[in-house]
Amino acid sequence: MKDITAEFCALDLERFAFFFDFDGTLAEIAPRPQDVVLSPGLRRDLGQLYLRTRGAVAIITGRQSSELVSLVGPDLPVAGLHGMDFPDAAPTPDRIVAARVAAIRSLLPDLARLIADHPGALLEDKRQGFALHWRGAPEAEAALTHAAQEALARLGDGWSLQPGKSVIEIRPAGDDKGTALRRFLTLPAFRGRRPIAFGDDLNDLPMLASAQAAGGIAVAMGEVPLAADLRLAGPEALAAWLNERLAA
Known part of the structure; x- marks a missing residue:
């Protein structure tokens, strides 16, 4: 520095x-x-x-x-x-938002079941993406990271994986x-x-x-x-x- x-x-x-x-x-x-x-x-x-x-x-x-x-x-x-x-940007076209939301909705039931197996973990629904948090369940890190990687593979192109502190996130690429x-x-x-x-x-x-x-x-x-x-x-x-x- x-x-x-x-x-x-x-x-x-x-x-x-x-x-x-x-x-x-x-x-x-x-x-x-x-x-x-x-x-x-x-x-x-x-x-x-x-x-x-x-x-x-x-x-x-x-x-x-x-x-x-x-x-x-x-x-x-x-x-x-x-x-x-x-702020004040032109909104993403409705058809693109709808397609992203639908893609994420299809993943949420399996992710919710996984979260239920790890008390203290959290699924954060961001509509056009999601985040898996394990701050309250440190032992779940490997399972949640693997789940996010599998979700990315299912979603295909146009999405990215964002790791962070006790969290991993799927969001639109760009x-x-x-x-x-x-x-x-x-x-x-x-x-x-x-x-x-x-x-x-x-x-x-x-x-x-x-x-x-x-x-x-x-x-x-x-x-x-x-x-x-x-x-x-x-x-x-x-x-x-x-x-x-x-x-x-």
Whole structure:
């Protein structure tokens, strides 16, 4: 990692655009996605950052964007499903969405039976994809990983496998979090600013790499050894840094 500590500690809010993953970055990971909460102080500071940067703040998440409205508020732009669900983008044609949903529906009964055999494991239905979580059932990792690989083989072309921390996901191939960051940089609120991206997992690597390629900063969160310029211990450290920057 290059030594950017001084620059990071004195970051000029007028010159940067801010991009955050959600789970594991802004909020601590919980056994179930629906149990994740955002601290009131961090939600307030994100709102202040949005105002101070005149809108140059976005969240890029693997969740569906609608899931985050109650957590971060309606103002912050959210690119969901690893960037596939981009705010104000032309919607994916109905026939393509319907075909994807039908393909995933055909897999869910077998996956649900597998999850039932591993108490503590979780099947997350994302409509145009799914995720298998084993944080609550570590012994299920091999079985769930194998099931996801088999599902990918059944689905065929046009789908990708995304591993993560105690999770493996099937999603449509194509856009990723890096694509989403680059799209945000073309929008008026972000244009001309250097990106700084924060992420904690393998699916954040494209976002971190795109920030660096655009002359910005990549910040890795937590213990996963991601290629980045700087590392923070986790959401609490990020919240403390952001609060300090806003007070400067």
